[in-house]
Amino acid sequence: MQAQDRMDPSQTLSIDAMGGDNAPRIVVDGVAEFLESRPHMKALLHGDEALLAPLMAGRSVLQARATLVHAGEKITSDMKPSQALRRGKGTSMWNAVEAIRDGKAGASVSAGNTGALMAMSMLILRKMDGVHRPAMTAVWPTLRGRTIVLDVGANVEADAQQLVSFAIMGEAFARATLAIARPSVGLLNIGSEEMKGHEEVREAHEWLRAAGLDLDYRGFIEGDDISMGMVDVVVTDGFTGNVALKTGEGVARMLASHMREAFTESLMSKAGALLAMNGLKRLKSLMDPSNVNGGVLLGLGGISVKSHGSADARGFARACEMAADLAASDFQGEIAANLAKIGTGGVAA
């Protein structure tokens, strides 16, 4: 480990440099891009010194504000969560998360194995008081900006109280990362008139309306409202949220493929694409997952951010920015305050 003094934990990120499809190269590039855009931030880079040192050499922003922390082992993408927990100690992922618990950094970022990262984060950072189940967030690009959707797969089911706690955690998360003072919250449901959703969803709806929670609850929304940006936070169980997220990604990918075809089918259409270049570039950027990279397992005693495994350097930098925003905010305190109000089933309905 290189010597480095005077690190402020809340202005330091702890990075798993070995996780992700193109690690460590894109991770190092992404951290460099992040540090350039945030001049007050520093980074710990956990990973194999023999691989990392050459990538960091001669780059002034990394030399000045990144610290290499050697870890000889790493978590592979095919490892099961249980294996990762057994053999995890000393890996770059483990060390990156452990640095949060030990107060060396304000948040960690990894593009590695999702299941392993979730399991490790829960083990090392523990659940916050009052949280029964942590929830995974996704940032969803909409017509009006961005919307937070949770849970997108940390759990397969959720009872009413868990849905209410997801609403509380998502609302504080949206305030910290979307810079919205009072984010609006909706509960995902289906529209058929006389049988509005499961019992869990209907019960959570009553709680959110009745409980004296400090949040702007707007009631039920439907699937097509997500992309319209109807609310800032969409609450659902992990099964439905995961299906919705992946289904949306699939539709976007299909349309992007059709669009590429439409603009390459003839000389005329290629010329058309050239003329409309500016608009098309903006469209491409809107559809680019790198621009909304970063998921967080909410409800833990520290901040562990998951980047897409296939993120490029820019995408990884976005995940770092989210981690930095969270580390600088009081969203953990806000969550604790609202969670205390729902107590153990003690909501006046």
Add this chain to the structure above:
Amino acid sequence: MQAQDRMDPSQTLSIDAMGGDNAPRIVVDGVAEFLESRPHMKALLHGDEALLAPLMAGRSVLQARATLVHAGEKITSDMKPSQALRRGKGTSMWNAVEAIRDGKAGASVSAGNTGALMAMSMLILRKMDGVHRPAMTAVWPTLRGRTIVLDVGANVEADAQQLVSFAIMGEAFARATLAIARPSVGLLNIGSEEMKGHEEVREAHEWLRAAGLDLDYRGFIEGDDISMGMVDVVVTDGFTGNVALKTGEGVARMLASHMREAFTESLMSKAGALLAMNGLKRLKSLMDPSNVNGGVLLGLGGISVKSHGSADARGFARACEMAADLAASDFQGEIAANLAKIGTGGVAA
């Protein structure tokens, strides 16, 4: 009722001419378009004679092959299913469905109130033997063609046996409407490694693998596989299916809106759009919901097709084509044969 002899029920559709946002005009136009493309088909048009007769006047295809059946009442879009059942008798929707039960036509089509149509269809046509819960289908445009998704909202939950019956019904439906001899079937799930979905989904998976059903079951798929066209039939519960369908529609609508902006932001981009016109037209048609219009409540003793309420004439014609394909096929018989194999819980696992 106009006199009309020698109608072959399987070559006749029974149409609710008063249902939908722009009824009866687009319904009459849609039926005319349908009859022109299917010279052997006939239609019963149920609705207000005073409104329908002028719309049908002077149009030779309608004069030759459509029969006006007067109904003085109609179901409105804000009526609850229970109201529709109480006051439904004698409405255009009721009469359209009743004509199927009475053997006057092979299938009915309505663009009216979904909940009312579902309730009425169940009451009049009854469930098939062996079906506990009917399921609503949707046709999903994919990279490879079209995929059937069910249930998209007839029920909010589904146990393992119901999921298996959805697979059986969807497979027969896909063969009849997509002209695929042996449609492949997948079960919608989430991808996390060590906890593959709810118990219901895992149990249905075992049944589909073990039971001696005559269908090409491919196992679990995830949300993004739907638009890739990974399988011909996607099986899920009504809550998840409805959320997936509406979420996908929302994403497509958002991207279409961004695309319009990209091609109108400057003179250059407008010129580009002109040059790329052919490709863009094809893209627009791929994204046009009218091209995949028509949902069916499977598992009843007759065929009742639901058109989008906002469908245009072409969209309504597509729903009629689907109804005609179903009326000409033996999909009800195929469903009955496979359902008999799962019996009442009697699958050898």
